[in-house]
Amino acid sequence: MPIHRKAFLAFVSTLLILSACAPPTPIVSSTNIPLPNATENISETNTPFAPVESSIKVDKEALRGVQVNVWHPWFGAEASLFQSQIAQFNTENEWGIIVSGQSQGNYSELFLQTNAAVEDSSYPQIVIGFPEYALGWQEHIVDLTPYVNDPVYGLSPADVSDFPEVIWQQDEVDGKRFGVPAQRTARFLIYNQSWARELGFESPPATPAEFEEQACAAHAAAGTDDNPDNDPLGGWLIDTNAMTPLSWMIAFGGGVQEEDGYRFLTPGNIAAFRFVKTLQQKNCAWVASPDLPTPDRFAARQALFITASLEDLPAQTRAFSAANSTDEWTVLKFPGEERDALVVYGSSFLLFESGDVTQLASWLFTRWLLSPESQARWVQSTGLFPLRNSAMPLLGEYATSHPQWAEAVELLADAETTPQLASWRLVRVMLEDGFRDMFDTIRHPDLTDGQVPLILKQMDDTAQDLNN
Numbered sequence: 001m002p003i004h005r006k007a008f009l010a011f012v013s014t015l016l017i018l019s020a021c022a023p024p025t026p027i028v029s030s031t032n033i034p035l036p037n038a039t040e041n042i043s044e045t046n047t048p049f050a051p052v053e054s055s056i057k058v059d060k061e062a063l064r065g066v067q068v069n070v071w072h073p074w075f076g077a078e079a080s081l082f083q084s085q086i087a088q089f090n091t092e093n094e095w096g097i098i099v100s101g102q103s104q105g106n107y108s109e110l111f112l113q114t115n116a117a118v119e120d121s122s123y124p125q126i127v128i129g130f131p132e133y134a135l136g137w138q139e140h141i142v143d144l145t146p147y148v149n150d151p152v153y154g155l156s157p158a159d160v161s162d163f164p165e166v167i168w169q170q171d172e173v174d175g176k177r178f179g180v181p182a183q184r185t186a187r188f189l190i191y192n193q194s195w196a197r198e199l200g201f202e203s204p205p206a207t208p209a210e211f212e213e214q215a216c217a218a219h220a221a222a223g224t225d226d227n228p229d230n231d232p233l234g235g236w237l238i239d240t241n242a243m244t245p246l247s248w249m250i251a252f253g254g255g256v257q258e259e260d261g262y263r264f265l266t267p268g269n270i271a272a273f274r275f276v277k278t279l280q281q282k283n284c285a286w287v288a289s290p291d292l293p294t295p296d297r298f299a300a301r302q303a304l305f306i307t308a309s310l311e312d313l314p315a316q317t318r319a320f321s322a323a324n325s326t327d328e329w330t331v332l333k334f335p336g337e338e339r340d341a342l343v344v345y346g347s348s349f350l351l352f353e354s355g356d357v358t359q360l361a362s363w364l365f366t367r368w369l370l371s372p373e374s375q376a377r378w379v380q381s382t383g384l385f386p387l388r389n390s391a392m393p394l395l396g397e398y399a400t401s402h403p404q405w406a407e408a409v410e411l412l413a414d415a416e417t418t419p420q421l422a423s424w425r426l427v428r429v430m431l432e433d434g435f436r437d438m439f440d441t442i443r444h445p446d447l448t449d450g451q452v453p454l455i456l457k458q459m460d461d462t463a464q465d466l467n468n
Contacts, residue, residue, distance in 0.1 A: 052151045052152055053151070053152070054150055054151065054152035054153055055146060055149075055150055055151070056146065056147070056150055056152075056153060056356065056360055057356070058356050058357050058360045060095065062357050063095035063096065063097055063357060063360065063361050063364075064095060064096035064097075065096055065098065066095075066096075066097050066098070066357055066358055066361040067098050067099075067100070067358075068097060068098070068099045068100070068125045068126065068358065068361050068362050068365055069099075069100050069101075069102065069124040069125055069126070070086070070099060070100070070101045070102070070124060070125070070126040070127075070128065070365075071101075071102050071103075071104055071110060071113070071114060071124045071126070071127045071128070072101060072102070072103055072104065072110070072127075072128040073103070073104055073105070073106050073107045073109075073110040073128060073129070073347070074103060074128075075103055075105060075106075077381060077382075078381065078382060079101075079103050081377070081378065081381045081382075082101055083101055085369065085374060085377075086099045086100070086101050089365055089368055089369075093364070093365075093368065095361070095364060097361045097364060097365060099365050102124070107129065107130065107347070110127065110128075110129055111129065111133055111425070114127050114129065114133070114137070115136075115137075118137055118140055123140065123352045124352065125351065125352055125354050125358055125359075125361075125362045126349055126350065126351055126352070126362050126365070126366065127350045127352065128182050128347050128348070128349060128350070129347055129348070129350055130345075130346075130347055130348070130425065131170055131171050131178065131179060131348050131418075131420065132418075132419075132420070132421065132422050132423075132424040132425045133350065133422075133425065134171070134178035134179050134348065134350045135173065135178065135420070135421065135422035136422035136425070137350070137352075138176075138178060138422075140352050140353055141178050141179070141350055141351065141352060141353070142351040142352065142353055142359055142362075143176045143177055143178070144171075144177040144178075144179065144180060144351065144363065145175075145176065145177045147359075147360070147363040148160070148177060148180070153360065153363065153364065153367070154367075155367070155370075162372075162388045162389050162390050163181070163387060163388055163389075164389065164412050164413070166344050166412060166415045166416065166417060167181050167184050167344065167385070167387055167412075168181065169417070170184075170344070170345075170348070170417045170418075170420070171348050173420050178348075178350065179348035179349050179350045179351070180348060180349050180366060180370065181346065181347075181348050181349075181370075181387050182346070182347045182348050182349045182369075183346040183347045183378075183382070183384050183385075184344050184345070184346035184384060184385045184387060185309050185310040185311055185344070185345065185346050185384050185385060186243075186309065186310055186342050186343060186344045186345070186385070186408070186411075186412075186415060187241060187243035187244055187247060187307055187308070187309050187343065188307065188308060188309070188310070188331040188332060188333070188342070188408060188411075189305050189306075189307055189331070189332040189333070189334060190298060190305065190306045190307065190308050190316065190329060190330075190331060190332075191204055191304065191305055191329060191330055191331075191332050192298070192301065192303075192304055192305075192327055192328075192329050193327075193328040193329060193330055194326075194327040194328045194329075195218065195301055195304055195327060196214060196218075196304060199214065199217045199218060199221060199304075200217070201214050201217070204330070204332050205332075205335050206335055207335055207336070207337060208251070208252070208275055208335055208336065208337065210335070211236075211305075211335050212275075212278075212279060212282075212284060214304060214305075215234070215235035215236050215279060215284040215285060215304060215305060216235060216279075216282060216284040217304075218234035218235050218284075218303070218304035218305075219233070219234035219235040219282075219283050219284050220234070221234060222234035222301075222302070230302065232283065232286060233286060233302045233303065234284070234286075234302070234303065234304060235279065235283070235284040235285050235286065235303060235304060235305070236279060236284065236285040236286075236303060236304070236305040236306070236307075237285075237286065237287075237288055237294060237297060237298070237302070237303035237305070237306045237307075238276070238280065238285050238286060238287045238288075238439055239294075239306065239307035239308075240432050240435045240436040240439070241307065241309075241432065242428035242429070242431045242432045242435075243309075243343050243345065243418075244307050244435070245272070245273075245276075245431055245432075245435040246343055246418070246428075246431065247333075247334040247341045247342065247343050248272040248273075248275070248276060248334055248341070249268060249269045249272045249273075250334070250336075250339075250341035250343065250416060251272065251333075251334040251335060251336030251339065251340060251341035252268045252269070252271045252272035252275065252336055252337070253267070253268035253271075253336065253337075253338065253339075254266045254267070254268025254269035254270075254271070254272055255268070255269075256269075256419055256427070256431070256463075257419035257420070257421065260421070260467075261421075261463070261464065261467050262419070262421075262427060262459075262460065262463035262464065262467060263460065264456040264457075264459040264460045264463065265453060265456040265457050265459075265460050266456075269456055270452055270453055270456060273438065273452045273455065273456065274452050277438055277439070277444075277447045277452065280439055280441075281446065281447070286303075287439055288302075293315075293319070294306055294308070295308075295312070295315045295316045295318070295319035296319050296322075296323070298316065298319065298329075299316070299319040299320045299322070299323040299325050299327075300323060300325075301327070310383060310384055310385065310405070310408055311382060311383050311384060313331075313383060313402070313404050313405055313408070314383050314402075316329070316404075317402075317404075329404065330404060330407055331404050331407050331408045331411070333411055339414075340414070341416070342411055342412075342414070342415040342416070343415065343416055343417070343418060344385070344412070344415045344416070344417055345417065345418045346384070346385075349366045349369070351363065351366070370387060370388065372388050372390040372391040372394060373391075373394065375387050375388050375391040376391045376394035376395050376398075379391065379395055379398065380395070380398050383402070383405060385408075385409060385412065386409070392409070421467065423463075423466045423467040426466045427462075427463045427466050427467070430459065430462050430463065430466065431459065434455060434458070434459050434462075437455075438452075438455055
């Protein structure tokens with residue numbers, strides 16, 4: 001028994017030593033959990049968090065009464081909406097910033113007026129123009145990187161990732177952010193699903209060969225109905241907007257930008273131009289006269305495929321309604337052998353150098369316009385892409401009533417952007433002219449394989465001159 005007692009005492013002593021070395025377990029009760037609005041210190045030993053400080057050294061009071069002038073290209077409904085957003089910001093913003101807006105009527109006039117203002121340093125604080133405009137004015141454009149990254153006035157990493165990458169990256173070149181997106185759209189193939197099913201096709205074309213097969217079947221069908229006026233029609237209604245040839249070239253593995261310049265004469269671009277010209281020569285693609293709008297032609301089944309931008313979809317819906325047509329239709333990317341192509345483009349907020357205080361005021365207005373709530377309101381008026389993913393939950397009813405728009409948004413993930421060169425403003429006009437010329441049946445009735453490279457070589461030479 002004495003041995004057992006000594007062993008027991010030794011065991012108890014060991015437990016006491018171990019418990020003394022272990023950290024104490026706190027006892028939690030409802031009496032020591034502070035209420036959310038408690039103001040007293042919980043513990044005098046707590047280390048307070050350091051206040052977050054802005055890297056932009058502008059006193060908040062200095063923003064009060066600062067005037068910001070914005071030049072924009074819009075008219076009509078878009079201009080009215082923008083003015084109402086300005087009025088709302090002026091009423092609600094906590095800094096007392098005062099914004100005014102001035103329409104220049106369209107993008108061409110906006111460019112000319114801003115270019116003139118740059119010459120005599122009378123430019124406004126914000127211009128809403130294409131990203132390539134900013135590259136031409138870059139000596140006067142504010143790099144927005146410090147504003148985006150600022151811990152107080154900027155956007156959080158979660159905010160930045162809320163923008164689809166194809167939309168967010170378009171304004172950044174060589175590590176400098178020349179703007180942030182204001183509007184984005186894209187050009188699509190529009191496809192009559194109901195007519196295609198009647199022709200025996202249960203799914204949209206996934207390759208250029210399938211596109212040709214369906215386009216030619218539609219042309220053949222148009223030639224066998226009771227209306228002789230339809231005989232030359234059907235297939236794809238040719239469109240020469242610059243984004244259309246650019247999309248076809250990308251779909252065939254080509255493109256136009258090469259480093260700091262252009263290259264049109266590539267195997268992919270040759271294949272793309274040969275493909276669409278061959279469609280025309282087979283009467284599976286055709287050029288329309290301007291006497292009837294394209295949406296009306298599509299609703300009347302004069303074409304199985306047309307090309308249109310996102311903002312054109314409401315007009316197409318109205319055309320089907322006016323024609324009392326119940327045909328189902330959808331939006332498609334441009335089909336390629338290994339990939340499909342979709343090119344996203346649009347305007348951006350460009351901030352001009354105006355001093356630290358005014359630049360911060362300009363940025364705060366721009367940031368406010370990029371909120372999900374502002375974006376949802378803008379989409380409902382314009383029908384363009386939402387710039388942020390978080391705007392989509394606010395657009396549920398709009399997506400339901402605009403199914404083709406919702407389908408278009410789903411295609412954004414793999415989209416591409418236009419060339420990031422200042423000269424793209426001019427080169428895209430040249431591309432339109434060259435593509436239109438290729439379908440001129442008087443100048444090019446039977447375009448041979450050798451003539452397509454010649455057209456692209458001429459584009460190369462012209463683009464080189466414009467880029468220089």
